[in-house]
Amino acid sequence: xxxxxLLPSKELVRLKVNGRWREDAVADNQLLIxxxxxxxxxxxxxxxxxxxxxxxxxxxxxxRPVLSCLTLAVRCAGRSVETIEGLxxxxxxxxxxxxxxxxLGTQCGYCTxxxxxxxxxxxxxxxxxxxxxxxxxxxxxxxxxxxxxxIIESVQTAAEAAR
Amino acid sequence: MNEVTAQFEAERRRVPLIDGIEKVxxxxxxxxxxxxxxxxxxxxxxxxxxxxxxxxxxxxxxxxLEGVVAIVTGEDCxxxxxxxxVAMNEYPMARDKVRYRGEPVAAVAAVDAxxxxxxxxxxxFEVRELPGYYTAQAxxxxxxxxxxxxxxxxxxxxxxxxxxxxxxxFAEADLVREVNIDCAEVNHAQIELHAALVEYDxxxxxxxxxxxxxxxxxxxxxxxxxxxxxxxxxxxxxxFVGGGFGARVEVLNFExxxxxxxxxxxGKVMMELTREExxxxxxxxxxxxxxxxxxxxxxxxxxxCEAEVTQRGGAYAGYGIVTILYAGALxxxxxxxxxxxxxxxxxxxxxxxxxxxxxxGGVTVRHAFEVLVDRMARELGFDPxxxxxxxxxxxxxxxxxxxxxxxxxxxxxxxxxxxASGWRExxxxxxxxxxxxxxxxxxxxxxxxPIHWTGEPHATVNVKVDFDGGITALTGAADIGQGSSxxxxxxxxxxxxxPIERVRVIAGDSAITPKDNGAYSSxxxxxVGNAAIDAAKNLRSLLIDAAARKLEARxxxxxxxxxxxxxxxxxxxxxSFDEVVREALVDEGTITAKGTFTCPxxxxxxxxxxGAVGSTMGFSYAAQVVEVSVDEDTGEVSVDKIWAxxxxxxxxxxxxxxxxxxxxxxxxxxxxxAEETRYLEGLPAHASMLEYRVATSAESPPIEVHIVExxxxxxxxxxxxxxxxxxxxxxxxxxxxxxxxxxxxLDQLPVTPDRVVEALxxxxxxxxxxxxxxxxx
Numbered sequence: 058x059x060x061x062x063l064l065p066s067k068e069l070v071r072l073k074v075n076g077r078w079r080e081d082a083v084a085d086n087q088l089l090i091x092x093x094x095x096x097x098x099x100x101x102x103x104x105x106x107x108x109x110x111x112x113x114x115x116x117x118x119x120x121r122p123v124l125s126c127l128t129l130a131v132r133c134a135g136r137s138v139e140t141i142e143g144l145x146x147x148x149x150x151x152x153x154x155x156x157x158x159x160x161l162g163t164q165c166g167y168c169t170x171x172x173x174x175x176x177x178x179x180x181x182x183x184x185x186x187x188x189x190x191x192x193x194x195x196x197x198x199x200x201x202x203x204x205x206x207x208i209i210e211s212v213q214t215a216a217e218a219a220r
Numbered sequence: 221m222n223e224v225t226a227q228f229e230a231e232r233r234r235v236p237l238i239d240g241i242e243k244v245x246x247x248x249x250x251x252x253x254x255x256x257x258x259x260x261x262x263x264x265x266x267x268x269x270x271x272x273x274x275x276x277x278x279x280x281x282x283x284x285l286e287g288v289v290a291i292v293t294g295e296d297c298x299x300x301x302x303x304x305x306v307a308m309n310e311y312p313m314a315r316d317k318v319r320y321r322g323e324p325v326a327a328v329a330a331v332d333a334x335x336x337x338x339x340x341x342x343x344x345f346e347v348r349e350l351p352g353y354y355t356a357q358a359x360x361x362x363x364x365x366x367x368x369x370x371x372x373x374x375x376x377x378x379x380x381x382x383x384x385x386x387x388x389x390f391a392e393a394d395l396v397r398e399v400n401i402d403c404a405e406v407n408h409a410q411i412e413l414h415a416a417l418v419e420y421d422x423x424x425x426x427x428x429x430x431x432x433x434x435x436x437x438x439x440x441x442x443x444x445x446x447x448x449x450x451x452x453x454x455x456x457x458x459x460f461v462g463g464g465f466g467a468r469v470e471v472l473n474f475e476x477x478x479x480x481x482x483x484x485x486x487g488k489v490m491m492e493l494t495r496e497e498x499x500x501x502x503x504x505x506x507x508x509x510x511x512x513x514x515x516x517x518x519x520x521x522x523x524x525c526e527a528e529v530t531q532r533g534g535a536y537a538g539y540g541i542v543t544i545l546y547a548g549a550l551x552x553x554x555x556x557x558x559x560x561x562x563x564x565x566x567x568x569x570x571x572x573x574x575x576x577x578x579x580x581g582g583v584t585v586r587h588a589f590e591v592l593v594d595r596m597a598r599e600l601g602f603d604p605x606x607x608x609x610x611x612x613x614x615x616x617x618x619x620x621x622x623x624x625x626x627x628x629x630x631x632x633x634x635x636x637x638x639x640a641s642g643w644r645e646x647x648x649x650x651x652x653x654x655x656x657x658x659x660x661x662x663x664x665x666x667x668x669x670p671i672h673w674t675g676e677p678h679a680t681v682n683v684k685v686d687f688d689g690g691i692t693a694l695t696g697a698a699d700i701g702q703g704s705s706x707x708x709x710x711x712x713x714x715x716x717x718x719p720i721e722r723v724r725v726i727a728g729d730s731a732i733t734p735k736d737n738g739a740y741s742s743x744x745x746x747x748v749g750n751a752a753i754d755a756a757k758n759l760r761s762l763l764i765d766a767a768a769r770k771l772e773a774r775x776x777x778x779x780x781x782x783x784x785x786x787x788x789x790x791x792x793x794x795x796s797f798d799e800v801v802r803e804a805l806v807d808e809g810t811i812t813a814k815g816t817f818t819c820p821x822x823x824x825x826x827x828x829x830x831g832a833v834g835s836t837m838g839f840s841y842a843a844q845v846v847e848v849s850v851d852e853d854t855g856e857v858s859v860d861k862i863w864a865x866x867x868x869x870x871x872x873x874x875x876x877x878x879x880x881x882x883x884x885x886x887x888x889x890x891x892x893x894a895e896e897t898r899y900l901e902g903l904p905a906h907a908s909m910l911e912y913r914v915a916t917s918a919e920s921p922p923i924e925v926h927i928v929e930x931x932x933x934x935x936x937x938x939x940x941x942x943x944x945x946x947x948x949x950x951x952x953x954x955x956x957x958x959x960x961x962x963x964x965x966l967d968q969l970p971v972t973p974d975r976v977v978e979a980l981x982x983x984x985x986x987x988x989x990x991x992x993x994x995x996x997x
Binding site: 092093094099100101102103104105106107108110111113140141142145148154155157158159162163164165166167168169170173186191192193194196197198199200201202203204205206207208209 | 460878879885886
């Protein structure tokens with residue numbers, strides 16, 4: 058039987074998304090961002106460019122920040138993927154989410170999910186970062202609204218709250 | 221202080237965005253997030269050449285491809301669209317001619333993205349190439365081919381305005397100096413990509429458009445025009461929008477194309493543009509060349525100014541006429557200059573069309589002016605603060621070009637940043653390579669004369685109260701992240717004396733909310749804010765009447781505050797808000813009160829041609845100090861800190877005002893340091909977020925904000941705009957700081973390391989020549 062060249066081959070992938078195991082037939086060439094948005098229905102993860110330039114699509118894979126627009130979904134088999142939706146346990150915003158809200162670390166909100174996930178990864182590794190460490194950890198996430206001032210302050214506030 | 225303002229003052233606090241929780245939890249739905257599982261995928265076929273006559277466009281092979289549902293071309297829309305009724309010269313897809321590389325020519329709606337892409341590859345397109353012009357100079361050459369047949373010299377518009385006696389002004393000057401300054405084209409680079417989701421219902425012949433727009437009303441008008449549909453059959457909804465900065469302040473080709481596709485397909489189409497296509501859609505700040513001449517007396521008074529400004533506007537009109545008028549108008553209204561002559565030239569070129577960008581029209585001229593002021597002050601031996609203080613205005617006043625200035629906090633802005641930056645103690649005493657620079661700027665709080673003049677109020681807001689006691693404010697104002705819906709909630713809740721949690725804001729849905737002109741020229745706080753207060757006052761008076769009935773008192777004796785109604789402070793009779801609402805609804809049912817705001821004719825500018833541009837009810841004012849370190853070996857400039865003060869009249873929400881000032885200062889700094897579009901024969905070489913250099917958190921400086929409140933007599937609670945005024949002083953403060961640090965005068969933006977090194981080398985050569993001459997003599 059000849060295979061339709063337009064249809065990529067798929068494999069059954071088992072991965073954890075925001076704490077729940079799920080199993081999907083995933084095309085070999087499907088990007089993690091498309092899997093999350095189109096298959097899992099988690100549209101909190103945003104697309105801001107076409108390939109790893111802006112950081113808006115940042116999610117966590119096994120606690121590490123990755124660009125979901127540059128990651129194949131099949132590479133996440135057996136791993137734990139976390140998105141912005143997963144941070145709010147039972148809809149209660151996390152300390153970082155609260156801080157970004159209260160300190161106006163978000164304006165238009167489009168870079169916010171990626172920014173918060175990058176900050177989350179930082180705080181898991183380094184719960185009490187100094188300003189330079191925060192600036193460094195978020196340097197792959199572009200924001201066009203805030204000048205980063207209140208973003209830095211939001212991360213500091215969340216870190217402080219955890220003390 | 222009136223009663224409403226007093227109450228507002230007492231309750232003022234830092235209010236997070238009313239839609240902030242949705243944003244931080246990922247629940248906020250932007251256009252691309254809306255359910256479109258059942259939608260067709262739209263894709264655009266774009267011109268591969270910069271300038272040419274279309275000889276053949278054949279979409280038959282594409283149309284025959286399985287899975288292609290609709291194809292549209294220039295033939296499907298015979299109406300040009302645009303911003304100004306007098307300057308609509310752009311079609312959603314090219315007809316007869318293409319004028320820039322990347323201009324839409326045709327579009328496909330298919331069952332999936334791969335099919336749509338394959339269909340594009342099957343489109344056959346033949347063009348007879350014409351010469352392409354990529355600089356204003358080349359486009360203006362006497363023998364240049366016309367980009368638009370009705371625009372001789374490829375000039376979109378020239379402006380010649382003289383106010384006051386310029387010759388006399390220069391004659392009275394002790395020092396006259398001139399600079400030639402060039403600012404690169406920049407782009408908004410908002411992080412959300414353009415997208416539109418359009419549904420056409422063939423049974424009702426109705427069209428619903430959801431788009432990343434800042435101006436849903438104008439989009440509504442242009443859809444009706446281009447699709448030849450009744451306006452009443454169109455509904456435009458603004459989902460969450462991920463930034464604008466002017467990118468979405470005019471109707472964009474892809475929006476109309478998506479609507480055309482949806483109608484042709486008799487269904488639903490989702491169009492998501494790539495980052496490269498966002499750069500091709502452009503509509504941002506044009507490359508600008510300026511010659512500015514200024515006269516000054518030896519005691520530092522400005523006597524006359526002459527400015528010649530050339531903007532390379534790109535292939536279509538867009539906002540061009542407004543931009544070139546703003547550049548002249550905004551020479552006025554910040555300093556006391558008795559005579560100003562302005563010559564502006566807006567030139568067509570074979571590049572993506574420019575448009576409005578934050579600080580529209582004023583940014584590049586302000587840059588050139590503030591740099592020149594500093595150089596002349598240096599020559600005359602004045603401190604940068606001193607020379608500016610000698611030329612301040614005094615409100616209320618009318619400028620030479622008939623702009624009204626009702627409040628003016630620039631003097632206090634200067635005081636605040638001078639003190640905060642430690643200017644007096646530090647200037648001239650910093651180590652080599654470090655420097656401080658100052659500049660000032662201003663901007664309008666809404667264009668006092670709308671582009672589309674209908675005689676309606678400038679803003680209308682409805683507030684509704686029903687059995688549940690909840691208050692719903694309805695506004696067409698487009699919240700694109702600046703927090704306008706939060707501002708409306710504060711205005712309504714504070715005027716009614718109820719907690720903000722009792723107020724919901726529904727914004728940007730033409731089927732539900734009152735018309736609004738949109739998010740541009742920083743008009744929303746001033747105009748929509750005033751309309752919201754007016755609506756809430758009207759509702760309050762209905763509630764007070766109801767409370768008076770129930771309390772058997774006269775309405776004028778009823779006090780409404782902290783969510784309750786009472787007569788006097790000592791009495792026992794207190795009614796809860798819900799009780800009063802129930803009383804008000806008796807025999808009435810659901811109550812909707814309306815509020816409006818209109819700029820009076822005297823605020824709408826002078827009678828001269830183009831006099832409406834620049835007119836506003838209130839100017840914001842800003843001063844900022846930038847501290848830099850310059851590496852003299854590499855030419856690298858790092859900004860160590862910025863102190864920025866803005867007179868926003870009154871900060872209705874200090875948290876949001878700070879956010880706007882930080883963002884605008886930072887965006888201005890980006891234009892100063894690194895941002896720049898580049899085209900190779902019309903091909904964008906900058907069309908990604910790697911090539912277009914937006915500053916990251918690692919190289920962005922701390923920004924210390926100082927809010928100055930001049931209490932504007934007409935602003936809502938005394939407020940003026942807060943999000944554009946501070947932008948334009950960032951680039952000149954930067955360039956002035958570099959001059960202070962290493963003694964070089966830079967005439968080009970951005971100040972990239974190569975330009976800095978070039979200037980440093982030139983300075984060394986000059987010094988060597990000087991030394992040799994001295995040794996020889």
